[in-house]
Amino acid sequence: MRVTKWSAALLCGMMLALPVVGQDDVSPKEPPPAQSVPPAADTEPAPTPPAPKKSDFGDPPLHRWGGFTISVAAWEPTLVGADEELATTYQNGIGSPVMEGSTDHIRETVVGIYHLPKDIGSIGITYDSMHQSDSVDDLTPGQFIFGETRAYPVALGVFDDGFADGLSASIDRKTREFRLYFSQTAFENPRAKGTWGVGYRQLSHSRNLSISYLAIVPNLPPLIPPSVPENFDPTPLTPLPDIVSQTAQFSGHGLGVTFDLEFPVHPRVSVISGLAIGLIRGSGSSAYSSESSYYFQLQDGVKVYLPPGPDDVNGLFTILSNGTEQQIAAVGQEKVVTGVSQSPTSQFAQSLDVYLGLEVNVYRGLKVFGTLRDVYYANVGEYVVPSPNFTNVRTTLSAGYEGYVLGLSWRY
Amino acid sequence: MNNAWRAQVIVAIVSAFVVAGCSSTQPDRIETRNASLRFESKASADLFVCYELPYVQCFPVLENGIPKTADRSVPWSYSLEITVIRAGTTEEVVVTSVTGKVGSSIQPHPPELDPIADFVSLTDYDSDMPIAPDRIEGGITFSNGHTVSSGSPIYLATIGVDPGIPNILETTPTFDFSLNTGDTVIVRARKQGVATAPQISPPYTNIRIEAFLAISGVLVTAQGDQKSTADDKAGFTFSFTVR
Numbered sequence: 001m002r003v004t005k006w007s008a009a010l011l012c013g014m015m016l017a018l019p020v021v022g023q024d025d026v027s028p029k030e031p032p033p034a035q036s037v038p039p040a041a042d043t044e045p046a047p048t049p050p051a052p053k054k055s056d057f058g059d060p061p062l063h064r065w066g067g068f069t070i071s072v073a074a075w076e077p078t079l080v081g082a083d084e085e086l087a088t089t090y091q092n093g094i095g096s097p098v099m100e101g102s103t104d105h106i107r108e109t110v111v112g113i114y115h116l117p118k119d120i121g122s123i124g125i126t127y128d129s130m131h132q133s134d135s136v137d138d139l140t141p142g143q144f145i146f147g148e149t150r151a152y153p154v155a156l157g158v159f160d161d162g163f164a165d166g167l168s169a170s171i172d173r174k175t176r177e178f179r180l181y182f183s184q185t186a187f188e189n190p191r192a193k194g195t196w197g198v199g200y201r202q203l204s205h206s207r208n209l210s211i212s213y214l215a216i217v218p219n220l221p222p223l224i225p226p227s228v229p230e231n232f233d234p235t236p237l238t239p240l241p242d243i244v245s246q247t248a249q250f251s252g253h254g255l256g257v258t259f260d261l262e263f264p265v266h267p268r269v270s271v272i273s274g275l276a277i278g279l280i281r282g283s284g285s286s287a288y289s290s291e292s293s294y295y296f297q298l299q300d301g302v303k304v305y306l307p308p309g310p311d312d313v314n315g316l317f318t319i320l321s322n323g324t325e326q327q328i329a330a331v332g333q334e335k336v337v338t339g340v341s342q343s344p345t346s347q348f349a350q351s352l353d354v355y356l357g358l359e360v361n362v363y364r365g366l367k368v369f370g371t372l373r374d375v376y377y378a379n380v381g382e383y384v385v386p387s388p389n390f391t392n393v394r395t396t397l398s399a400g401y402e403g404y405v406l407g408l409s410w411r412y
Numbered sequence: 413m414n415n416a417w418r419a420q421v422i423v424a425i426v427s428a429f430v431v432a433g434c435s436s437t438q439p440d441r442i443e444t445r446n447a448s449l450r451f452e453s454k455a456s457a458d459l460f461v462c463y464e465l466p467y468v469q470c471f472p473v474l475e476n477g478i479p480k481t482a483d484r485s486v487p488w489s490y491s492l493e494i495t496v497i498r499a500g501t502t503e504e505v506v507v508t509s510v511t512g513k514v515g516s517s518i519q520p521h522p523p524e525l526d527p528i529a530d531f532v533s534l535t536d537y538d539s540d541m542p543i544a545p546d547r548i549e550g551g552i553t554f555s556n557g558h559t560v561s562s563g564s565p566i567y568l569a570t571i572g573v574d575p576g577i578p579n580i581l582e583t584t585p586t587f588d589f590s591l592n593t594g595d596t597v598i599v600r601a602r603k604q605g606v607a608t609a610p611q612i613s614p615p616y617t618n619i620r621i622e623a624f625l626a627i628s629g630v631l632v633t634a635q636g637d638q639k640s641t642a643d644d645k646a647g648f649t650f651s652f653t654v655r
Contacts, residue, residue, distance in 0.1 A: 141497050141596040142635045142651045166502065216502050219636035219649045222600035224518050225491045225530045226608070226645045322643055 059411050060365045067115035069122075073407025075373065076104045079132050079173065080400035086136065086169050086211055087146040095147065100171060102132035109405070113183075121184035124197070128375075130175045130401055139166040142217040150211055150244045152290035152338040153388060158215035158239040159308050160294060166214035171207075175377060175399055177351070178202040179256060179278075190264070197258035201278045203349060204251040205380035205399060215239035221320035228325050237320075240333055242292040248397055250381035252282015252349060268361040272369065276353035284347045284381040289339035298330040306331065340386045350378045355405070365411035376400040442499075443593045445654055446510075448626040450586045451601070453488040453535035455616035456481045457561035461544045462570060463554035470570050471547065473559065479614070485538045486563035486616050487575040489531035489604040490647075492517050494587065499594025507589045507597070513581050515589065528582065531604045535621060536578040536585075538563035562612060575610050591627070591654045599623055602647030603640060618642045625652060 060067070079102040088095045113124040138146070144163040148156045156162040181199025188194075223234040256278030263271040295316045296303040307315035319327055357371025376398070383395040459473035459480045473480045494515035495504040507515035517528050541564060544557035560566050568574065580587045591597060603621055622639040625632055636650030 137500065139500065139502065141502075141653055143653070214502060216497065217596060217598060217635075217651045219598075219651055222493070222602055222647045222649045224493055224600055224602055224647070226605045227602060227647070230518050230530060321641075321646065 062115055062117060062119065064117060066117045068412045069111070069113040069115065069409055070412075071109075071111040071113075071407055071409035073109045073111075073369075073405045074106055075109065075403040075405040076106050077130055077373075077375075077401035077403040078102075078104055079130075080402055081376075082173055082207075082397070082399040084169075084171055084209055085149060086138075087164070087167055087213070088149045089145045090147060097149070098138065098146070098167075100134065100136050100169065102134050102171070102173065104403075105132065107131075109407070111409070119185070121182055124179070124181050124183060124199075126177075126179040126181075128175075128177045130173075132171075132173045134171045136167070136169045136171075138168075139214070139216060141165055142219065144215075146213065148213045148242055148244075150209075150246070150290075151213060151242050151292060152386060154290075154336050154338060155292045155294040156242055157213070158218045159310075161309075164213035164215060164242065165218075166216045167211060168214065169209070169211040171209050173399065174204075174206045175380070175401070176202075176204045181256070181258065183258065183260075186259075193262040193264075195258075195260045195262075197260070197276075199256060199258075200253065201256045201280055201351070202251075202253045203278070203280045203282070203351065203377065203380070204249075205349075205377060205397070206249045207247065207381065207397065209244075209246040211244045213242040213244075215241070221317055223320065223328065227320075227323070228328060232325075236332055237295075240293040240335070242290070244291075245289045246287070246383060246385075248284065248286045248381040248383055250282055250284040250347060250349065250397075252280040252347070254278060254280035254282075254349075256351070262359070270359045271357075272359045272371065273356045274354070276351070278351040278353075280349040280351065282347055282349060283344035285342055285344045286382055286384040287339070287341045288383070288385050289337060291335055291337050293333045293335045296332055296334050297327070298332065303332075303334060338386060340384055340392060342384045347379060347381070349380045352376045352378075357405070367409045367411075369405075369407050369409065371405045372403075373405050374400065374402045445591050445593070445628050446588060447591045447597060448586045448588050448629075449494065449580065449599065450624050451490065451492075451533065451535050451580060451621055452624070453486050453490075453603075453619065453621045454483055455486040455488070455563065455619040457484045457486055457538065457563045457616055458614050459559060459561050460567050461547065461557050461559050462564075462566050463544075463547065463557040465555045466552065468570055469549075469554055470567055471549065481617075482561060483618075484540065484561040484563050485536055486561075486612075486619065487534055487537050487568075487578065488616075488619055488621060489534050489575070489609060490621050491530045491602050491604070492533050492581060493519075493600045494581075494589070495598045495600075496591065497596040497598070499592060504598060509581070509583060510588045510590065511583060513583050513587070515581065515587065517581055531608075532582060533580050534576050534578050537565045537568075540564070541566060562614065562616065568612070571613060573610050573612060593654055596651055596653040597625070598649065598651045599625070599634075600647065600649045601640075603645055605645045620646075623648070623650070625650075627652070627654060 083099045083101045085097045086100055087098045107130055109128050111126045113122050115122045142165055144165045146164045146167050148162050148164055157164055179201050181197045183195050183197030186194040186196045218239055258276040260274035295306040295308050297306050310317050353375045355371040355373040359367055359369040362368050378398045379396055381397040385393045387393050459482055460470040462470040494507045496507050497504055517530050517532050538561045541558040541560050544559045546553055546555040620640050620642055632652055634650040634652040637648040638650050640646040640648050
């Protein structure tokens with residue numbers, strides 16, 4: 001059975017609504033009207049009924065030393081805005097980029113809050129960790145449809161035409177955020193409660209991308225007898241893959257502010273929402289390398305480039321088809337490597353965190369909450385790629401995460 | 413809230429959850445197909461009229477005094493390697509036929525097995541042999557004659573040449589093996605060189621070999637060349653992916 005986001009949302013709603021549906025009405029009942037009794041002489045007045053007890057589901061009072069809140073939550077964030085282009089396929093001259101998103105994984109968020117005595121405020125710590133690691137294999141043996149768009153344009157593809165018949169990629173994306181903040185109640189009334197916060201943030205984001213563009217079935221002329229002996233090793237002539245490697249890292253620290261709202265809709269249920277903004281000053285580094293190859297023939301000690309196309313005259317196909325064993329043995333492959341490495345440079349990143357959901361007081365100090373959360377990190381690193389005209393192309397990186405959060409908090 | 417209403421709400425929410433969570437996506441099916449490979453060889457071969465009576469004798473067919481030739485099937489040996497790349501992989505593996513024959517004549521074999529010769533595979537002879545009228549030559553009446561090419565076993569027997577039994581990797585008439593959906597078959601073949609082949613007189617010219625691949629009984633057009641050039645020792649490589 002496939003669990004969708006909407007199914008998860010319904011399940012969250014059920015878990016939050018069922019306790020409400022199942023509970024009895026806790027609003028204090030009006031005392032029954034007093035029955036008409038003729039006053040008796042010399043009798044004492046009837047005792048007033050005791051006031052009903054208040055519902056006991058709110059936060060416990062602070063101790064002399066203060067109090068603690070521990071909160072743990074789980075969510076399955078979807079990575080947004082960080083898709084990687086691996087290649088481009090072409091049909092009737094129209095290109096279609098082959099994009100790779102990410103698979104979703106369950107992640108945890110931990111919050112620890114110390115409540116200062118006498119309601120002065122609270123000191124909190126939050127830690128978020130998101131990690132997506134994905135691998136892709138897209139193989140179409142014999143059909144050279146993948147344009148090697150991430151590779152440096154030199155000797156790309158087995159036929160030097162920039163096309164591959166398969167690709168294999170691995171992508172790793174990580175984000176870590178740590179927050180230390182002070183918060184205080186801004187206002188509180190029966191309809192709403194607002195809490196502001198300010199504090200320190202530490203943020204890191206990294207990406208690792210590796211793509212191998214393959215020539216699985218190039219249909220080169222057969223290297224079998226009688227053109228070569230039976231024990232001839234064709235491995236040196238097996239097309240080498242074109243390999244692209246791209247990495248980017250960012251880390252920094254800065255300040256952030258938060259504002260949280262709580263709207264009680266029931267003695268035990270509240271609608272909660274919040275916004276957090278951060279500015280992080282840090283540094284980012286990047287590295288890129290592209291490795292491709294071409295066929296050559298050794299002629300009088302000189303490596304002579306061989307045009308690799310099936311129709312190229314006096315090229316690779318001609319030699320492999322009609323050449324002697326010695327001529328074929330003189331054919332090899334030469335690698336070409338191009339890259340750029342950028343040392344850390346200063347960068348300003350921004351973070352935006354928004355959530356909306358429900359919170360239910362299950363027991364005194366124990367709460368269950370479910371929210372929809374969106375987190376966005378802007379300018380968290382950059383890709384630097386060399387271009388043929390001796391310039392570098394820079395692409396700023398951003399990453400967003402969206403998902404439903406289900407958690408538990410306990411106030412002591 | 414009364415209990416009946418609560419029960420209806422809960423049932424409705426649970427039902428919605430179950431319906432939303434169910435998936436009707438079926439897993440991919442893997443189909444196995446039968447593949448069949450055969451080879452032909454054509455060349456410019458001289459034509460002869462060969463008689464059996466009163467003794468075996470062949471006379472060249474002349475056209476304006478010049479021996480007539482025609483593009484006919486001729487027996488010619490070739491080296492062959494058939495490999496497959498299974499769906500989702502990139503490594504080539506030599507195929508095995510449905511009868512257990514290895515799909516290569518160029519792989520080194522362990523000593524305990526009879527090694528298969530590089531050029532064990534042989535294309536078929538020319539089977540075209542229309543009846544020829546009787547002929548009187550030097551006062552002798554030759555009868556029971558057929559018009560054949562130099563690729564015919566009738567002619568080759570008269571010159572004492574026996575190329576062998578037509579086969580493809582010691583199977584006949586086709587090399588049959590199994591392929592799954594998504595598999596890619598790769599065929600590599602090269603003609604035996606003229607210098608090492610049985611010496612035919614008069615020699616064939618313009619010798620070409622051609623491969624025919626059928627999947628589930630249907631001939632397919634593969635990627636790459638399926639026919640060699642006439643150059644000595646020429647060959648080809650082609651591939652086909654089962655969809």
